[in-house]
Amino acid sequence: MSASSASDTGLRWGRLGTVHLVFFTVAASAPLTVLGGGVTTMYAVSGNVGAALSYVLLAGILAVFAVGYAAMSRFVSNAGAFYAYIAGGLGRAAGVSGSFVALAAYNAIQIGLYGLFGAVVGDFMATKFGVEQAWWVWALIGLLVVGALGILQVDLNATVLAVLLLLECLAVVVFDVVSLGNPAGGSVSLAGLDPGNLFAAGLGAVLALGIASFTGLESGAIYSEEVRDPRRTVARATYIAVAFTGGFYALSAWALTVATGPENAQAASAGAGPEVVFGILAEHAGTTVSDVVYLLFVTSVLAALLSFHNGVARYLFALGRERVLPAYLDRTGVRTGAPVTGSLTQSVLALGVVVAFVLADRDPVVDLFTWLSGVSAVGVVLLMTLTSAAVVGFFRRRPEGEVNTWQRLVAPALATVLLFAVLLVLVVNFDALLAPGSPRYLAWLLPGVTVVAGLAGLAWGLVLRSTRPTVYAAVGRGAAERTATEEEAEVAVNR
Template sequence: MSEQLAGTLARRRLGVVHLFFFVVAASAPLTVLGGGVTTTFAVTGSKGVPLSFLVLALILGIFAVGYAAMSRHVANAGAFYSYISQGVGRPAGVGGSFVALTAYNAIQIGLYGLFGFIFADFMNTKFDVDVKWWVWSLAAWLLIGLLGMLRVDLNATVLAVLLILEIIATAVFDIVGLSNPAGGSVSMAGWDFGNLFASGVGAVFALGIAAFTGFESGAIYSEEVKDPNHTVARATFLAVLFTGLFYAISAWAMSVVVGPDNVQQAATEAGPGVVFGTLAEQVNTTVSDIAVVLFFTSVFAALLSFHNGVARYLFALGRERVLPQFLGRTSRRTMAPVAGSLTQSVIAIVVLVGFVIAGRDPVLDLFTWLSGVSAVGVVLLMASTSAAVVGFFRTRRGDESVWQGTIAPALATILLTALLITVVVNFNSLLGPETPSYLRWLLPGLIGAAAVIGVLWGAILRSSRPEIYEGIGRTVGQPLAASDETGPEYVPVH
């Protein structure tokens, strides 16, 4: 075997720009425009969708204050797992790690359904190649698995190229949409608070928060960034600001070019075709075709970003022996978490094959169901992390202000808890009309089950394997007992 395995991630390879690309690529702007925004308009009929993205960005920005402050003190590829462990308690941290694995695996696997469907449709329409959607999903799965074992900065470069192209395509749509308003005048209905805070506002937020999934993933790479004290914080704030404004403007452009009174019908009938049809009509078919290609490269970029995130969570848990120790291995040549990457690939193929055998729809079932599960999990993680920040700085005050260490994270805990309740109560809005009614509780219940199992496993480790329990969620190099400066240093698994 040409590669030996070690238990250390690559150090000092990612700067703010690299990390920004990982984070925003996970959010996938063109995917959000063509899939998320059109779905929200179609399901809710709300004219206030553009404003909803700004409101959500504000909530997430408040969350990012405490999140960024804690990132300067805790560097662990387990991110939320480590934060919750140090701020709330180790059993809660293990519960958080199980939620994270469930949520990020769900969105990553769900995206295979979306990718396979749109790629199959494109190949059939443009080249008369009629191949089942799952064949293209499997091809993407293989390529993602290979890329996941390469150097992290190479992955960032791939994401950067794909992200820049999709941002350009989305910006072109925004310019075209705002320059060609329905009825001859640009409507400001999208910015009216009365249009947002009306019937269906819960469904708007439930669908909208899914669009931001991935922005919070910066801390997963905290062991690999060039400046642990600043890189994660800066990339996270940039991601929130960029995605919030970009999504809001893009949703506004869609409502303007179609007309606020017609956007629900258009989105229901055409879906992503609202974007590509507008480009074909207002520019030309070549630009529209390029945008379609960038649409599925956008999904591919999100697949790669989430794959890397899951691999690092598995790595952190294996390194600390919360999960089997082999998961903590990395490639000595590329320093990538190869064991975590391969494990994620295995999980993905098992679920994907299960949906194929069951004959489920790749978008209405595989993508939509698992996206909803992920949204619930990520909001729960953010709420728990905000509470953890308050607990962490209550006993470990650094240079952070009261706003950073107490007020902002406390406020974020309240806002995110309210958002979590909204998402769960309105979970049926994420499901198709033909979906069995019991799934509106069963699917989000997967997140609750993961949390409970994780907490119980943490409690079992406390009583049966105390040496492992003491190491849960530490920053790399931190003594086993934070209060014991003479304690043994953490030694990675080899």
């Protein structure tokens, strides 16, 4: 470590607790954004009446994944999260590969959300206040807000996210109550909760779109260096987040079919998109409630932007600290403890991509948001699959301890198989994530982004093993073991 950075390197331990991690994780999933964007798109694209149950099914798979993930979190505490898990279980080169996939996936969803943010803010300002501005103006304002918050104290970020999350969850609850209280045809239909309707036509598209709603599950481990009790907090927060989001999304998706009528859910969603949610509220609760919920829809996207921004900044910090990426990325604020350089780097990258889409005259939602969301979904599922396999590898070398067979072997092995199946479904049905009329080559080009990132990371990991063995030996170890001994370096080279 250089002298110039010695005084300003290191995240602040003890700032966060279980509640904070739940807020970060659920905020990244953005419940109101999922309802307004994800659920309506799911019905519009698939026509699957039982799509609501897909959230329960996927939450069950992720709960199995969380068993091994939570068990390994007792032994691994690193802001690089999945990167450190994969390095510890599948080898250091695989860990570097996973880190590149993570950077591609989380940058993709974070930057793609600027397109959605710019579009929804632009529509709101034009409709309610007559202020007409291009979408990218609002996107850049959002980028400045997120960039400013990203270099402040992490507990302040958690407070902001907590307020926004509570408000948007309240808005979703209002929608659910209004929808279930005003069913189409005068009676509440249970067709949306019938498993027979889920396992029908359109299941592939439903799973492909549904898994994207759980992006951000890694957030708990990303902040493990800043919590008071990482051995328990990460696991507890992960279980709570999976259970809450799975149940909440399923209830809301079903409520939409009740309000429109199951037979009309696809037509209503395809015709109005997110507006079907606000239309239901305006009809049964009044325009004031609808407008307030729309405003919270905007803040929901902002909360997701902030959560993913913080996650990317910490990944860059972890990789800079271990010298996998340039060392300047490990600098944190002296007063705030925030990963300042990583935060600024992510903001500059986001600015560059947004400007590129503006210059290319691409649509902010159909292109920027949809394309990059698809890239992220593939990358995150791939990361979770590798992480589950890494849990098995990690505990094979550590037979002793407090972790039982279910946690160390059965659950992570089962999760690996299940997640790989979801990954195949997602890739095969990737065109379901694209708007009608999109170029056909995007169906293989966009998923290929994460594959290219992973191969580039693997190649870089092998280069480090050959040319910088001391750096390679410390991959995935975090702050406590940054300096490898010569013996460790020799073992790493021969691994």
